[in-house]
Amino acid sequence: MLELTTVTARYGRRTALDQVTLTLTPGITALVGPNGAGKSTLMRIATTLQRPSSGTLHLDGHPLISRADNLRARERIGFLPQDFKSDPRFSVTEHVTYQAWLRGVPRMAWDSAVREAVGRVNLEDRADDRMGRLSGGMRQRAGIAGAIVGNPDILILDEPTVGLDPSQRIEFRATLTSLDSTSILLSTHLIEDVSATAERIIILNEGQIVHDGPTSALQEQGVESAGVSRLEDAYISTLRPSVADA
Numbered sequence: 001m002l003e004l005t006t007v008t009a010r011y012g013r014r015t016a017l018d019q020v021t022l023t024l025t026p027g028i029t030a031l032v033g034p035n036g037a038g039k040s041t042l043m044r045i046a047t048t049l050q051r052p053s054s055g056t057l058h059l060d061g062h063p064l065i066s067r068a069d070n071l072r073a074r075e076r077i078g079f080l081p082q083d084f085k086s087d088p089r090f091s092v093t094e095h096v097t098y099q100a101w102l103r104g105v106p107r108m109a110w111d112s113a114v115r116e117a118v119g120r121v122n123l124e125d126r127a128d129d130r131m132g133r134l135s136g137g138m139r140q141r142a143g144i145a146g147a148i149v150g151n152p153d154i155l156i157l158d159e160p161t162v163g164l165d166p167s168q169r170i171e172f173r174a175t176l177t178s179l180d181s182t183s184i185l186l187s188t189h190l191i192e193d194v195s196a197t198a199e200r201i202i203i204l205n206e207g208q209i210v211h212d213g214p215t216s217a218l219q220e221q222g223v224e225s226a227g228v229s230r231l232e233d234a235y236i237s238t239l240r241p242s243v244a245d246a
């Protein structure tokens, strides 16, 4: 299990994350919040790619301090960054193999791991196609294949449904719920993605966690109205300053 304890991230004088503490539990957890809330910062820190300004990370109880600790942790963490870029001349297989190399999947296992990951996202027929020639939905699936190659137990996906059309989003959700990773952290601006996939929802606002709990429990707090689902209503109410704060 991955734990973040009182993690703070500053960019110059701006505090992007303010004393965030969370444990990534098994299952799918959605991370939502307004633009600039700190979601991408939190995700990059959770992957160990970015060091927090203060606070600690633990993986299965072991603190991640040295570069060696971080490299070992990264072997267990698959990551799809926001707007992920890949060389457009790479084939799908080459893209996924490159990710396997970056994540320290043993060379002997590359062929089978890549084939398995590409199959998981149903891109076997496009395995030799260049990344630059794929549709947005297929590119995103290839990105997920790169994140899941070697079956990492933790998967971190930063806005994976951006740029997908409605049918591609539905397809993506099915892919997501079929994955083997133990813990998945998914950031999104789309509340329908949360209700369709995530059992836990974390709401981040101005660098702080303002809600963390089962999606079903938050949904029960909301009221459905024209064009607004119960979960959307509850999410908006969570972000609204309370009367006491006003």
Ligand SMILES: Nc1ncnc2c1ncn2[C@@H]1O[C@H](COP(=O)(O)OP(=O)(O)OP(=O)(O)O)[C@@H](O)[C@H]1O
Residues within 6 Å of the ligand: 011, 014, 015, 016, 033, 034, 035, 036, 037, 038, 039, 040, 041, 042
């Ligand atoms: N490299 C950086 N340098 C300076 N400021 C940054 C940097 N990255 C993020 N920030 C600032 O930190 C805050 C949090 O940004 P972050 O990208 O983590 O939020 P987010 O919730 O992912 O936003 P979005 O939903 O728009 O992607 C924002 O105010 C942002 O402008």
